[in-house]
Amino acid sequence: MATGLSLRCGDCGAQLKSVEEAQQHAELTSHTNFSESTEAVLNLVCSLCGKPCRSKTETDLHTKRTGHAEFVDRTDEAAKPIDLEAPKKSEPESASAGAGGEGSQTEEMVVPDVDKSLLEQLESMGFPPARATRALHYSGNSSVEAAINWVAEHEDDPDIDEMPMVPANTKMDIDKPSLTPEEVKIKAQELRERARKKKEEEEKRMEREREKERIRIGKELLEAKRIEEDNERKRIIALRKAEKEEEKRAREKIRQRLEEDKAERRRKLGLPPEEPGSSKPAPPPVQEKKTLLPIRPATKAERMRDCLRSLKQNHKDEDAKVKRAFQTLLTYAGNVARNPDEEKFRKIRLNNQAFQDRIGCLRGGIEFLELCGFQKEGDELLFLPRDKVDMAVLNSAGSELNSAIANPFFGVL
Template identity: 55%
Template sequence: MAVPEVDKKIIGELEAMGFPRPRATGALHYSGNASLGAAIGWIVDHENDADMDEMPLKIISSGISWRIYSQLVNYSQERIQSGKQLIEAKRSLEENERKRNIEFRKPEKEEEKRARERIRRKLKQDKLERRVNLGLPPEQLVAEKRTPAVRIEQNPFPVRSVAKSERLRECLRSLRRNHKDDDARVRQAFQTLLIYVGNVARNPNEEKFRKIRLSNPLFLDRVGSLIGGIEFLELCGFETTEGGEFLYLPHNKVDMATLNSAASELKSALINPFFGLL
């Protein structure tokens, strides 16, 4: 057994590229000792072979030793073929697993879709009931004339719409009355609404503050599940998107006067212990 003789120049080039001498020697030997490209191609094709970095040996005798050499070559080829089959089997298993996961997710996605539709219908019904409780018509017949936008930081004495302020105040009173036996939850709702309103007022150009996912567990627990919570945000300009997935306040409908009024009414509700009870 001896190390096969290969082109020393090409070996040098392969080593300069970072390949160890055993791998470079084997690649050049098994690819026919022909060219740098052929050797690199062999390395790529056999990169997963366990004996890639073992120095190749050749049998220099003849006769029965040649038969042994042939057997070794055949054994090596069988190992290579077996390795390829294992890789293919693994790839097939991963693909089947991916397909099963897709099939498994289909019912879950359908259920999510149905859940969003149920939420959308419930929100629509709740909105109708809230409007009736507030003494408002089922559909608003006359669009309110909005006050020109005034940034909070530029106007320490914000202009307030008396009609809108009263509606906001009555909405909060209704929320308090409907949940009068759970003061802590009502207070938490007022605080959360103040955060939503304040974020938009301070960052009107940031879409993330003007978009609320209705199925968000935190939102549902603190605002969405309370009668009057969503109605208050709608009075601030938020709209339910098509499909009922989000509450969204379009940038061109941001009304600073309304947001100022909303913040003022929320702060009043938080500091007045008798708010909505008298």
């Protein structure tokens, strides 16, 4: 039979390394179901400060509080067998008796006194007198349940049916209780008060740790928010610069068209043409500035802009209808960006009458949704899979649609 290295509480699972700890645990919690365990209580010692920890949870808390992460396992060094049947008081007396001289006689051994009513109950259940007496003696003479539990745990012991014997002076000590009931209550109250104070101190310490953690997380969130605001500010500046470039190119094209119309009227009226340099077009600067647009992703954004420009030019006589289509597309993109997990915002039925009136009847509307990630499923449905939702693409789509709606020169030529 393996030697017990610790005591385990059967009610809460706590592991205790001595009988004294088990007694204190029982007084604080009223748990009485203890059993021997061959698993030793952990003894993990911090390599930096020397603090002992009894579990992985304690090491984690110590590491979180101090930053010390190196521990030495000294469980095997500190583990000692627990002998529940060895009375500690008899050892020094036996030693003193042995040291008294060769002529000293052997100490008298007697049967321990147990509760007669509990003994009768066990015997009525079929337990032999020796086994019942042994069970009551080693279970603390407290209750029938404790004695039965002790028998169940020690039924394989070779001396289970032998009558227990204790020194005569031990029997006398047993007959005299060490504490009165009032003193026991006072002692239990002191232990509970001590445990309460210890628990309050631990809660205060944990609250301080949680407050430090909240402060650290708050600082990190503020820093992340600041970086996000800086990036958003840069993106808005880039979009405004792109809008100004777009307006400038549109004005240049309008000016060129006016110059050409003016020259055509002079020709029809028979007037001499103006100076060649006054109406000379300047397309190269327009082409060079196309590459200066800082939209991300550049290729997708340019394709979206060209699609919207083509849609407006194909329906240039229907400004109200085009503007309503742009606003509807902006609503679709915004709904998906704000609710990417909602399938209803990622599904569009092509045969829906409202969709046909606003977008489906305009050439370029469905192409713009496909650039946003929507895919055709047959001839009746546009669907954007959840894993295909790209926030950068949706943000670019929203920026291009806002620019198309707000810019009066967008797609004029």
